[in-house]
Amino acid sequence: MSQRSQLLKGILEGCILAIIQQEPAYGYELSMKLQKFGLTEVSEGSIYPILLRLQKEKLIIGEMRKSESGPNRKYYHLTDKGEEALQSFIEHWISIKHPVENILERVKRR
Amino acid sequence: MNAKDIIELNNELREQLNKENLAAYEDMLTYIRLSSNKSEQQTEEVLLELLEHLLEAQKSGKTAKDIFGEDLKQYCDELINEIPGEKMTKNMRFWSYIALQYLAVITLTFGLLSFLLHSFFQLGESSLRFPLGTGVIAILLDLGLFYLLVRFILAWMKNSSFKEKRPKKWVEFLQLWLIMTCAIALFYFIPKLLPHFGTTITVHNLVIAAIGVILYLIAKILNKRYRFTS
Known part of the structure; x- marks a missing residue:
């Protein structure tokens, strides 16, 4: 699997959990929401x-x-376990977001 | 919704796909359905989701490849990987049903045919004599062989999806013909080659036919109860 899709998969999982937590959604609806947030790469x-x-x-x-x-x-909703997974995804995300941005900022972009 | 209801809905909705998308979707459908030992319920649910998505996307002129990626087969493999396996009990029930149905057809045909040939043309015997042990082993081997044959045909069908160019008709025919000939030869020779053991019993042809009918009825009741086919 390419590096890009590896990276995206984990993040997508977190985003899907986050969107479903707001309100139950079905497949097509969910993918439209992701697109609307700008995740058009996927x-x-x-x-x-x-x-x-x-x-x-x-x-x-x-x-x-x-x-x-x-x-x-088929409407999807979060379970308690899903809620926990979402919370830990958010924590992980916050803890790496800034360090990664800081590191990447120093890189000269071609 | 039961898997069978979802299949029905899928059949109806599928008609709304345009020619190009239908071809792509049916390839995906065949390929995913033929992956062995996957939960039927989960399989049909995700197939319906894909179909609904494709139908929505079709309205804005998108194709299956726009949505599921250039490599449809790889996408399907990814899905299949995540579909949970079928429960053991469900699997056992299904294969018992197939075995019953198969044995019913064989015993009924054999019993009835032997009976008719004997009563009208004095051909063969009025009853079948065989050593019990050999008979049981022969039936088990026969069932095993039948299982392998079914599995083989399903794998064959799965393999034939996503082909840009179909192999020549006569090549496919010859290959299948060879396999089937070998299978029939095995079906015929296995009982003959088994050593004789166990007490010899005699069963009247009509009793064999009656056993066939009973097996058929049991299969029918099971099918009604567990909805294997409808």
Whole structure:
């Protein structure tokens, strides 16, 4: 796997947990939200393997529900374990965000 | 929603895909469905999600490759990797159903055919005599062989998705023909080559046919209860 996707995967996981925590969402909706926040680098489909993994780890639960516009959709919500995982992701993120930025700032960009 | 209901919904929704997206999606569907021992429920749920996503994206002129990446097969492998395995009990139930169905067809056909041939054309015997031990082993080996054959055909189908160029029809036909011929030869010779052991029993042809009917009914009831096929 490329370095780029390795890095992105972990971050994407955290972002997905964060968005679902605000309110339950279904797959398409979730990927649109990520895009709207500017994560356009990520291909839309890449959330589905991650959603499967998060379900397997019991961080989120997906439930098939009828939506207002008709079709059955699988809505995801956070579990308690998912809440914990999100909190620790935020902590980790804050602890590396500034150091990484500081390090990278010194690099001459081509 | 049960997996079978989701499949039905998928079949309906799929018709809304355009030609290009449908071809790509059906390749993904075949490939993912044929990955062995994955939870059917989870598989169908994620397949429906992909379909809904593709349908939405299609409205703005996007293709399957825009959404799932250039390498669809690799994307599917990634998904399959994350789909949890099927529960052991569910798996056992399913294969018992297949085995029952298979044994039902064989015993019913054999019993009925032997009965008709004997009563109308005086061909063969009115009943089957065989050593019990040999009979049981032959049935078990037969089931094992049948399982391998089914597995092989599923793997064959899985392998045929995502091919830009399909191999020539006659090559595929010849390969399959060879495999099937070998399988049939094995099915035929295994019981013949087994050593005889156990007490010899005699079963009337109609009793064999009746056993076939009973097995078929059991399979039918199981199917109704656990919804293997519908």
